[in-house]
Amino acid sequence: TRTMIVTGAASGIGKATAELLRERGDTVIGVDLRDADVTADLSTAEGRASLIEQVREASGGRIDGILAIAGLAAPIPATVAVNFFGMVATLEGLRPLLSGSEAPRAVGIASMASLHPHDDELVALLTAGDEPGALARAEVLAGDPSTGHLIYASTKKAFAQWVRRAAPGEDWAGAGIPLNAIAPGVIVTPMTAPLLETEEGREQIRAGVPMPLNGFAEAIVPAHLLAWLVSEENTHLCGQVIFVDGGSDAVIRGDST
Ligand code: NAD
Known part of the structure; x- marks a missing residue:
């Protein structure tokens, strides 16, 4: 059987994906802050190191797939730490454990929010791998109600760009590992529940996210x-x-592909 590491496995898309993979016959090692096989806090360097150690131990040193799903949507600096640095650390840190697999695979989660307005300075700091600088910039954006929402979009934009740059390189394609990302629209999970609860919230979402096909999706959709x-x-x-x-x-992007 194949061994899959799923971060964010306690809720929403990660939970649906872990369940689907288990039904398919894979061995899944779920990672989350709680209610998971491995508990680790991806917002800190210690938590990320602990994730790698614990997964190495739990898997016996050989895994077949990495699904970096854990994320935060709040307009706070921690979103920068989890969505970008935590996701990249998960993929890069666990990558050596894929070397024993005959069919190694890796995927992370961006978002359609990467198409929303973002903060160029924050994206540049993320791309440079400057975590203290990015956290400081996010602190400034978080302090102003009119710019807090730029944090999430910026983390997803920077992560999508990271995947584009990293995937064809030596470490991934060169090592026989397909690396990709998905960019979900609006998925019904605890992350979006507060907004989806009220008609006002649903209207606000529809205004920013045109969805001509089938509207909001359940978590099983991106899981497949x-x-x-x-x-x-x-x-x-x-x-x-x-x-x-x-x-x-x-x-939103029309014919610019
Ligand atoms: P969710 O809140 O239901 O699940 C996210 C999980 O990540 C939670 O279990 C949470 O505990 C975990 N997590 C958060 N911070 C963590 C940390 N520091 N360390 C370890 N785990 C942590 O949300 P979801 O909707 O399932 O989102 C999953 C991913 O999909 C996220 O990356 C999110 O940005 C992305 N996404 C979601 C939507 C949507 O509409 N729901 C749309 C686009 C992208």
Whole structure:
């Protein structure tokens, strides 16, 4: 059986994906802050190091897939630490454990929010790998109600760009590992529940996220795509950021692909 590491496995998309992979017969090592096989806090350097150590131990040193799903949507600096640095550390830190796999695969989660307004300075700091600088910039953005929302979009934009740059390189494609990302639209999970609860919130979402096809999606929808991306069938997808968003990317970006 194949061994899959799923971060964010206690809730939402991560939970649905872990369940789907287990049904498919994979061995899943779920990672989260609580209620998971491995508990680790991806917002800190110690937590990230502990994740790698614990997964190495639990897996016996050989894994077949990494699904970096854990994320935060709050307009706070911690979102920078989890969504960008935590996700990249998960992928890079666990990558050596893929070397014993015959069909190694890796995927992370961006978002259709990467198409929303973002903060160029924060994206540049993330891209430079400057965590203290990025946290300081996020602190400034978080302090102003009119800019807090730029934090999440910036982390997802920077992560999508990281995948585009890293995937074709020596460490990933060069090592036979397809690395990709998905960019979900609006998925019904505890992350979006507060907004989806009220008609006002739903209207606010619809205004920013046009969804011509089928509207809001359940967590199983991105889970199916994630499961395929880490399956043996996926031999040639490389560096793609796949929008599973009911068409919002097609509407927002039009024919600029
Ligand atoms: P969720 O809140 O239901 O689940 C996220 C999980 O990540 C939680 O279990 C949480 O405990 C975990 N997590 C948060 N901080 C962590 C930390 N410091 N260390 C370890 N684990 C941590 O949210 P979800 O909707 O399932 O989101 C999953 C991913 O999908 C996120 O990256 C999110 O940004 C992305 N996404 C979600 C949507 C959506 O509409 N729900 C849309 C686009 C992208």
